[in-house]
Amino acid sequence: MPKLDVSRRGLLRTGAVAGAGLALPTIFTAQSAHAFTNEPTGGTVTLGFNVPQTGPYADEGADELRAYELAVEHLNGGGDAGMMNTFSSKALQGNGILGKKVEYVTGDTQTKSDAARASAKSMIEKDGAVMITGGSSSGVAVAVQALCQEAGVIFMAGLTHSNDTTGKDKRANGFRHFFNSYMSGAALAPVLAGAYGTDRKAYHLTADYNWGYTTEEAVKSSTEAMGWDTVAAVKTPLTQTDFSSYIAPVLQSGADTLVLNHYGGNMVNSLTNAVQFGLRDKQVNGKDFQIVVPLYSRLMAKGAGANVKGIFGSTNWHWTLQDEGSKAFVKSFGTKYGFPPSQAAHTTYVQTLLYADAVERAGSFAPCAVAEALEDYEFDGLGNGKTLYRGADHQCFKDVLVVKGKENPTSEFDLLEIVEVTPVDQVTYDPDHPQFSGGALGTCNNGA
Amino acid sequence: MFNLSKKDLSLLILVAVLTLFAPFILNPFPAGSAMAQFNAGYPDLMQRFVIFGIFAIGFNILFGLTGYLSFGHAAFLGVGSYAAVWMFKLLSMNVIPAILLAVIVSGLFSLLIGFISLRRSGIYFSILTLAFAQMMFALAYSVLTPVTGGETGLQLALNDPRILGASQTPEGNIPVPGLFGLEMRDSADLVIGSWVFTFNVGYYFCALVLLASFYLSIRIFRSPFGMMLRAVKSNQQRMNYTGLNTRPYTLAAFVISGMYAGLAGGLMASMDPLAGAERMQWTASGEVVLMTILGGAGTLIGPVLGAGFIKYFENIFSKINDNVLHSWFSFLPDGLENAVVFIIHPFIGKGWHLTLGILFMLVVIFLPGGLVEGGQRIRGWLRSRKSKDNGSASHETNPAE
Numbered sequence: 001m002p003k004l005d006v007s008r009r010g011l012l013r014t015g016a017v018a019g020a021g022l023a024l025p026t027i028f029t030a031q032s033a034h035a036f037t038n039e040p041t042g043g044t045v046t047l048g049f050n051v052p053q054t055g056p057y058a059d060e061g062a063d064e065l066r067a068y069e070l071a072v073e074h075l076n077g078g079g080d081a082g083m084m085n086t087f088s089s090k091a092l093q094g095n096g097i098l099g100k101k102v103e104y105v106t107g108d109t110q111t112k113s114d115a116a117r118a119s120a121k122s123m124i125e126k127d128g129a130v131m132i133t134g135g136s137s138s139g140v141a142v143a144v145q146a147l148c149q150e151a152g153v154i155f156m157a158g159l160t161h162s163n164d165t166t167g168k169d170k171r172a173n174g175f176r177h178f179f180n181s182y183m184s185g186a187a188l189a190p191v192l193a194g195a196y197g198t199d200r201k202a203y204h205l206t207a208d209y210n211w212g213y214t215t216e217e218a219v220k221s222s223t224e225a226m227g228w229d230t231v232a233a234v235k236t237p238l239t240q241t242d243f244s245s246y247i248a249p250v251l252q253s254g255a256d257t258l259v260l261n262h263y264g265g266n267m268v269n270s271l272t273n274a275v276q277f278g279l280r281d282k283q284v285n286g287k288d289f290q291i292v293v294p295l296y297s298r299l300m301a302k303g304a305g306a307n308v309k310g311i312f313g314s315t316n317w318h319w320t321l322q323d324e325g326s327k328a329f330v331k332s333f334g335t336k337y338g339f340p341p342s343q344a345a346h347t348t349y350v351q352t353l354l355y356a357d358a359v360e361r362a363g364s365f366a367p368c369a370v371a372e373a374l375e376d377y378e379f380d381g382l383g384n385g386k387t388l389y390r391g392a393d394h395q396c397f398k399d400v401l402v403v404k405g406k407e408n409p410t411s412e413f414d415l416l417e418i419v420e421v422t423p424v425d426q427v428t429y430d431p432d433h434p435q436f437s438g439g440a441l442g443t444c445n446n447g448a
Numbered sequence: 449m450f451n452l453s454k455k456d457l458s459l460l461i462l463v464a465v466l467t468l469f470a471p472f473i474l475n476p477f478p479a480g481s482a483m484a485q486f487n488a489g490y491p492d493l494m495q496r497f498v499i500f501g502i503f504a505i506g507f508n509i510l511f512g513l514t515g516y517l518s519f520g521h522a523a524f525l526g527v528g529s530y531a532a533v534w535m536f537k538l539l540s541m542n543v544i545p546a547i548l549l550a551v552i553v554s555g556l557f558s559l560l561i562g563f564i565s566l567r568r569s570g571i572y573f574s575i576l577t578l579a580f581a582q583m584m585f586a587l588a589y590s591v592l593t594p595v596t597g598g599e600t601g602l603q604l605a606l607n608d609p610r611i612l613g614a615s616q617t618p619e620g621n622i623p624v625p626g627l628f629g630l631e632m633r634d635s636a637d638l639v640i641g642s643w644v645f646t647f648n649v650g651y652y653f654c655a656l657v658l659l660a661s662f663y664l665s666i667r668i669f670r671s672p673f674g675m676m677l678r679a680v681k682s683n684q685q686r687m688n689y690t691g692l693n694t695r696p697y698t699l700a701a702f703v704i705s706g707m708y709a710g711l712a713g714g715l716m717a718s719m720d721p722l723a724g725a726e727r728m729q730w731t732a733s734g735e736v737v738l739m740t741i742l743g744g745a746g747t748l749i750g751p752v753l754g755a756g757f758i759k760y761f762e763n764i765f766s767k768i769n770d771n772v773l774h775s776w777f778s779f780l781p782d783g784l785e786n787a788v789v790f791i792i793h794p795f796i797g798k799g800w801h802l803t804l805g806i807l808f809m810l811v812v813i814f815l816p817g818g819l820v821e822g823g824q825r826i827r828g829w830l831r832s833r834k835s836k837d838n839g840s841a842s843h844e845t846n847p848a849e
Binding site for chain 2: 053054058104105106107108112113114115117118119121122125126137138139142143146147149150151164169208209210211213235237238439440442443445
């Protein structure tokens, strides 16, 4: 039983404690005091660059990070301003974003959704990042996008090709500049029909995960619309490194075309196996056997070496493009790092500029204002020609490149040649297309 | 109190103080200073500390007491998270049913896997558990995509039924997990001078669960059941020859530690409603083994320390980049600055695995008993110094813990 202390000292003590107790609520600031999550109040604004630094896509991640550093340099007025000069919007002044100097924090996604979310969370909770961007896999993109929606910050997706990112898993706070599986299929099919005819029997090998499924579906439906037959579609485990046992049955199936819905190390290995098995020297149904890789990247082409020669695929952007924007970007990237950028670097650089520009035009960092500025925004001069950020699903619509492995590469970077630039109309689809259905954008979230 | 000996009670109180004051302890540097990089007192990391602490405590009940090294414990963590997220999707966003289901489902899985795996011991047991976990990972990653969300992970959606709750908030967003209206992601900031301390609802919820699990683990360690498990570790054959069937004891330990893992998984999903298959990968199972060994296998507090240590490195060191380094060493002359950054570069950012690996080797070589042994040595050293100062060297030998 505590004794009631009525001495002078005791009274002072209780008084002080009570006073502190009363004052306590005033020094606690609930985080909802801000208008939106991580509202930048000082002279700087922090962006979070969340890229794979370890794991299977570490190469892409490193290139993304280089592009981000370049973009920050340009936004702060350093360097030669790169694509800011060719960008159709002139809102960016080279004095940061809304006059605030751009700072950044980096993190490692490890290409695991858990690690990516942990890293993004620490950027939001600890470093006060107002926008998260990056990643080199659709699983990570979808996971981080959902997190950003919840936390009330903008997510600018990096390299993510699955339909789901802006399909069934789309979110109001997430935006994707990169193209997707559907666009790959729609762009590739006519070129394939032109090169190999409309009477082909295709055999799909598909990486057994989300991106593989959507790519297989997209390529299948586009080529079947051209008159091709799909003989079989076989799933391969993501961790598979030797594909010989999957290649052998291809010849017995009567198929004359092999579609490799693989990416990264998977694609390098499966293509190498297929070429070593001599598939490309075979004649089936009176036609030359052909191989197709729906999603190409220069870094993968490098891994597969001479095996990519003459093989068709699609890509978002390639450094040999001759428009002003691409030239300016390749020049400033090359000056800084000594080699041309990859498509991963391009899309992340563009995403950073687009975000900064949207903030300038909106006059606010508030996610809902930024989202409104990006939705249905049309721009040009960022390397892909005229582009639309569609408001209905936050997907960019632009020309898609169909490329082919170069027969006589002049350098280790010059591995792909552009066969055709498929115009944007040919790859546009309805927001409620069956391959993208099942999700809802929801409403934008400004957070606390 | 609580039926604990004085020593155990003081340990429990120490853990309670550490967890409750973690927002202060983990944020020793003022915000905005160069050292703020090393602050770990933000909600997500603090939650991870205690959640992985729970995971490691449970693992230690199996590995530390019986000596059975399970290499597939992450599978139960994953199962727990999936169960919890499904509960969020179908029932309501309240965390209690989600966590309960997570514990029950992981208990069932561990009963099945334990029943089969415990027919063997030693390395064969480890391999069996590893095989089961990899199997579950592969299933979750691709074959069971409709149930687990596959590579993308299981996520909440706007059109989930949520029978006892709302499918969406009035603003048209997905509701967030909470405890009877108290949202797990709610935080309050306390600003004292240039220090910022964050108090997060979810963290304190996890901390209370950690204290309860820690208390339960002490009781298990000190119970006759715990003694039986220790006997299994020291000589199982002898126990069998005396006519004792040890299988029920080991199976019980396996199921208990599996349920701890499920609890951790359920909490993880409650803090961040997503369940990814990577959580079940063998690297995640290896991580909890590392945590336990790093902290001190068979000790009570060791696994919690080990979990904190590894998560700290994963989240803090991986985020230091060259830019940060340059800002730290900017007081040095240019050439020297670049040289210093060049030397440190391989150990930070993507090199955090390397730093952690080196530290792990140092601990295992010089402190085979883990961080707990380090603490004991320091205490012993301090004590011997004090007794030397008093000039009366005491010759009593303290019983080893």
